[in-house]
Amino acid sequence: MFIAIGIVFLLIYAALVFYIGWSGWSFLKPAISKRFKLLYILLISFLAISFILGRFFSTQIILQIIGAYWLALFSLLLLLLPVAHLIIWLFSLTRLPRQGIKKTIGILLLTALIGIIGFGSFSAYSPVVRPYAIMINKPAQVEQPLNIVVASDMHFGILSGKNHAQRMVNMINELKPDLVLFPGDIIDDQLAPVIDQDIPAILANIESTYGVYASLGNHDKTREGLAELISVIESSNINVLYDEVTLIEDQFYIIGRKDHSDKARIELSELTEGLDHTKPIIAMDHQPKDLGIAADHGIDLILSGHTHRGQIAPAHLITQRLFENDWGYLRKNDMHSIVSSGYGFWGPPIRIGSRSEIVQIHVTFE
CATH class of the missing domain: 3.60.21.10 (Metallo-dependent phosphatases)
Structure with missing residues (x-):
């Protein structure tokens, strides 16, 4: 029973990681050569398991830090990416150039991520x-x-x-x-x-x-x-x-x-x-x-x-x-x-x- 639940959980997590990875590449590919695609896939794969690796190799501090911030990015991107894709789709119904819209939305998405993580860090480290x-x-x-x-x-x-x-x-x-x-x-x-x-x-x-x-x-x-x-x-x-x-x-x-x-x-x-x-x-x-x-x-x-x-x-x-x-x-x-x-x-x-x-x-x- 627990094994079956674990497999289902891993499949759902893998699908969500794929969605984040695919979305990120769709924003990057106009500016980055396709020859970096394999490197990008390896990076996303490493980030996806970094939290587990950090807990398993408890003496590796850098792994734990990367894994912790990956969880933050993972959570935030699952909230922000659907909104970004919806905005891109709505603008695609207009005559505005699609690639320019995607680039603008990508910049706004990155800015929002940096701002939210900065604010979230302040809220975590500044107790009341x-x-x-x-x-x-x-x-x-x-x-x-x-x-x-x-x-x-x-x-x-x-x-x-x-x-x-x-x-x-x-x-x-x-x-x-x-x-x-x-x-x-x-x-x-x-x-x-x-x-x-x-x-x-x-x-x-x-x-x-x-x-x-x-x-x-x-x-x-x-x-x-x-x-x-x-x-x-x-x-x-x-x-x-x-x-x-x-x-x-x-x-x-x-x-x-x-x-x-x-x-x-x-x-x-x-x-x-x-x-x-x-x-x-x-x-x-x-x-x-x-x-x-x-x-x-x-x-x-x-x-x-x-x-x-x-x-x-x-x-x-x-x-x-x-x-x-x-x-x-x-x-x-x-x-x-x-x-x-x-x-x-x-x-x-x-x-x-x-x-x-x-x-x-x-x-x-x-």
């Missing part, structure tokens, strides 16, 4: 602070409002590297948090680039009154194994809650759940059994699923990421259909759900229709 203010109808003897700072989906690795990590630490410290929470996807599948760039030492500089806590996401998995991953993260003074509960200052609970994809994940009913439900309960669950179950089990605030708000529009239309709350704030009964679009990115360092963000939540207790 997204503020929220909520009230939890339970008492807590802490200074109010409790200033919680949340960052998810950092995907630290080659492209989301030490500079991006240092930027995050600076932004978090400027917000003077009482509590810092990381609900998953701290790394991007590979631990080596994180260690090589000494990112754990950078994260260790986060300042927070009640500490820094994290849960793990679907990309927090490495060849080195889970124990090594948690050890590296916790060397940053970050407390990893892996289907675990901790009580802060005897005033409120923090629950960190395993990712929804983990078959060994404990049921929420078991995690919340025996807790004092008169105290506020804050949960980190990487994927914003089963919000109704969380509300039924007394969770007061649940924090998630995972969706990236689609990262590259119009993918946000898909995440909106997949998740009850794919980004921002949702109240479900007495429970508050906040989903971040993420601080980092997956694949290309591009965001269109979304923005890298850090979430700041001021919580008052009653």
Whole structure:
């Protein structure tokens, strides 16, 4: 079954790559000799498999960079090329010279690609602070409002590297948090680039009154194994809650759940059994699923990421259909759900229709 699905996926991908390659050659061939056609085919073929090669040969940084930007080009061209072809066809109904029209459209297409990638890179590497203010109808003897700072989906690795990590630490410290929470996807599948760039030492500089806590996401998995991953993260003074509960200052609970994809994940009913439900309960669950179950089990605030708000529009239309709350704030009964679009990115360092963000939540207790 999975093999058949994989073959269908590869055939569809190959057809889309052919469409992009054929379209590109149709714009280039008046200016480039046909003897370069084979070279062009080899280039497109290499780009089409570059992302897979980059993941397979994880030490080849240049392959990973090329593969990441190919994903961006692939996504954008699938949106822009049909529009370009439609415009060319409409102009072909006039008496204007077809070759001149195609050349003009090709230049405009290239300009649009450069502009969009530039804007998308800015949106990915220039995070904003997204503020929220909520009230939890339970008492807590802490200074109010409790200033919680949340960052998810950092995907630290080659492209989301030490500079991006240092930027995050600076932004978090400027917000003077009482509590810092990381609900998953701290790394991007590979631990080596994180260690090589000494990112754990950078994260260790986060300042927070009640500490820094994290849960793990679907990309927090490495060849080195889970124990090594948690050890590296916790060397940053970050407390990893892996289907675990901790009580802060005897005033409120923090629950960190395993990712929804983990078959060994404990049921929420078991995690919340025996807790004092008169105290506020804050949960980190990487994927914003089963919000109704969380509300039924007394969770007061649940924090998630995972969706990236689609990262590259119009993918946000898909995440909106997949998740009850794919980004921002949702109240479900007495429970508050906040989903971040993420601080980092997956694949290309591009965001269109979304923005890298850090979430700041001021919580008052009653």
